[in-house]
Amino acid sequence: MIRPTTGSPHTYERASYLRSLLLLAPEEPRNTIYLLDCEADVRLLAVRNTALTDDALRWLAELRDGLVEHSHLKAAATERLHTP
Numbered sequence: 001m002i003r004p005t006t007g008s009p010h011t012y013e014r015a016s017y018l019r020s021l022l023l024l025a026p027e028e029p030r031n032t033i034y035l036l037d038c039e040a041d042v043r044l045l046a047v048r049n050t051a052l053t054d055d056a057l058r059w060l061a062e063l064r065d066g067l068v069e070h071s072h073l074k075a076a077a078t079e080r081l082h083t084p
Contacts, residue, residue: 015041022049032056035063040070047076057081
C-alpha cells in the first residue's frame, strides 16, 4: 500500500495526499486509521472510501454519534453505515 500520508509533517496536507491516492490507486484498500485523523477533510475522505472492516464500522458509528463532530461528517458516516 502506498503511504505518503505517514511521512507528511503537516496534517493539512493529508487530505490532498489521500485524494491523490484515490486517483492513482483506486483498487488499493483504504486504511481505516484515517477515520481517527485530526483533520475533518481526512476523516471525510476516509468515511467515504475506507474498507468496511469491523474496526471501520465501529469507528464510523463513533463518528456518526460524536457530540463534537461536524454535521456533514456525521451525515456521511450515517450514509456509509447504511450502504451494503
